[in-house]
Amino acid sequence: MIVRERPSPLRLFFVLRGTILPRVLPQVLGVAALSCAVVWASRRSAALHLPSASPAPLSLLAIALSIFLGFRNNACYDRWWEARKAWGALLIELRSLARDAIALLDDGGGEEPAAGRQLARRLVHRNIAFAYALVGHLRGQDLGEAISRFVEEPERGRVLASRNRPDALLRESARELASFRRDGRIADIPWQALGERLHSLSGVLAACERIRFTPLPFSYTILLHRTAYLFCLLLPFGLVDVLGWMTPVLAAAVAYTFFGLDALGDELEDPFGEAPNDLPLMALARTAEIGLLEALGEPLPEPLRPHDFILP
Template sequence: MIVRQTPNAFKILFTLRGSVIPHIYPQVLLITLLSALISAVQHGIPSSFESYSTAPFTLLGIALSLFLGFRNNASYQRWWEARGLWGQLVFDARSLTRQLLSFIDEETEIGRDTQRCMIHLTIAFTHALRHRLRGTAPWQDVERFVEPEYHISMRQAGNLPEYLLRLMGKKLGYSRRHQLSSDLMIQNMDERLTSMTIVLAACERIQNTPLPFAYILLVHRTTYLYCFMLPFGLATSLGWVTPLVCGVIAYTFFGLDALSEEITDPFGVAPNHLPLTTLSRTIEINLLEALGETDLPSDIAPQDGCLQ
């Protein structure tokens, strides 16, 4: 996620980090070259495109703007919902840790072990969820927080975050049977686990339910058709300025299309995706600090104005 401050008026023209220009420059260049060719034909043979009017392009441009607007709103809604879910996970992790440290009997060794195990499993769940959403290997981040006796069964689990939640639920049941806390507080802590389960399910829903392909295809086709036809309507009235105008319009439409496509899946590692690694590290630091540990991992600093 881009975290740099808004660049000044000069730098904003040349900023590429987080920009969609690297993804769309071939299309913009193609439209600009096509516009230059059509302008050259119009300059050499003035009567080539006299019958073309800008009125149809105005109407089509309005329709295309609406299509792109709807798609960008839908994509940003998915991005913002995902950010809200990870904010909820931060809340749940901190709240569960506070409850564990406050209401689990720590006068006994078994109570202290239960606190430490549950908090470590919460950290492991956070890392496991990030890796599941990004499709990466979680073991290096997860295994160090899970007791070795569970490593084999953990690797065999089809849904690692769900497995860790079930393990945390068993630990709560263990706490109840050994009367490490009251039934009311066990119920409150179980509600936090339920909320974390909701976060997991909602993130999987966002990841596994893309925008309808037919809608995306319609926007793509309309954008290309509009940008390819536009120079024919502008060459007569604008002349050699046509390549510049068409290039700017192509940059705008192709850029909106590419940006909405990028944030449709907000869990990746592109500059405009959510900083899941940073959020996971924040939860890890907070929970280890609550346990009283001093050997804490360092905060993740932005690199080139971007958090991963």
């Protein structure tokens, strides 16, 4: 995620880092070059020109393209925001689970409070591991080291060997809670309350998998890409008679807008990647780690800081 103050109007046109411009510059320059060629040719030969009065025919295409790009961008933004919501729910559930586990187990161990404290600590540590395992699952990274810091053998081996590590961690927690319940360490109702948290974490996992592994329908994306290209290639022909040598300027501006929004949609479509506009999963996992360790009263790491305006 890009963390940056909005630039002043003057500097607005010169900011590159974190903007979509570098990605679409080739296409924009291509349209500008085509426009120059069209203007030059039209000045040479009158045989090439398209309309003689207005770019109105193109506006038929422009309206449709704007509306559909708008809907697609909306859908992509919704995915991005839903992904952020899933990570927000992750924070909620992790904090509630830690809060309840510590309150219930820590002081409630009867004759052996230290043992209860150990159990709560293990449960909370496993949840920190869940956050990192989810980052790894969604980004296709290993992050085995971060997981190992919070999970001990032999559980560590089982988790690292699983095809779906976050799900394996949830299973370990469920097994432990069930054994607490069987041992009478925890009553039915608190067991149910903690189980609800695990169920919600399962929901976070599935929501993230859904967004990560189901892109927008391929045909939809391709159709809009093609229409955007078609439109921008026809644009200079439509503008040349009206605008003359101003054609490249306006054509490039229009191409920048349309290609930029198209590319932005691509970036938001998969919000779990490592592109500049993607969600800062590592920073969110670190936030979760800090909150849970503070609840345990253990030493806290520093929050992640943006590097070159980008939070990883």
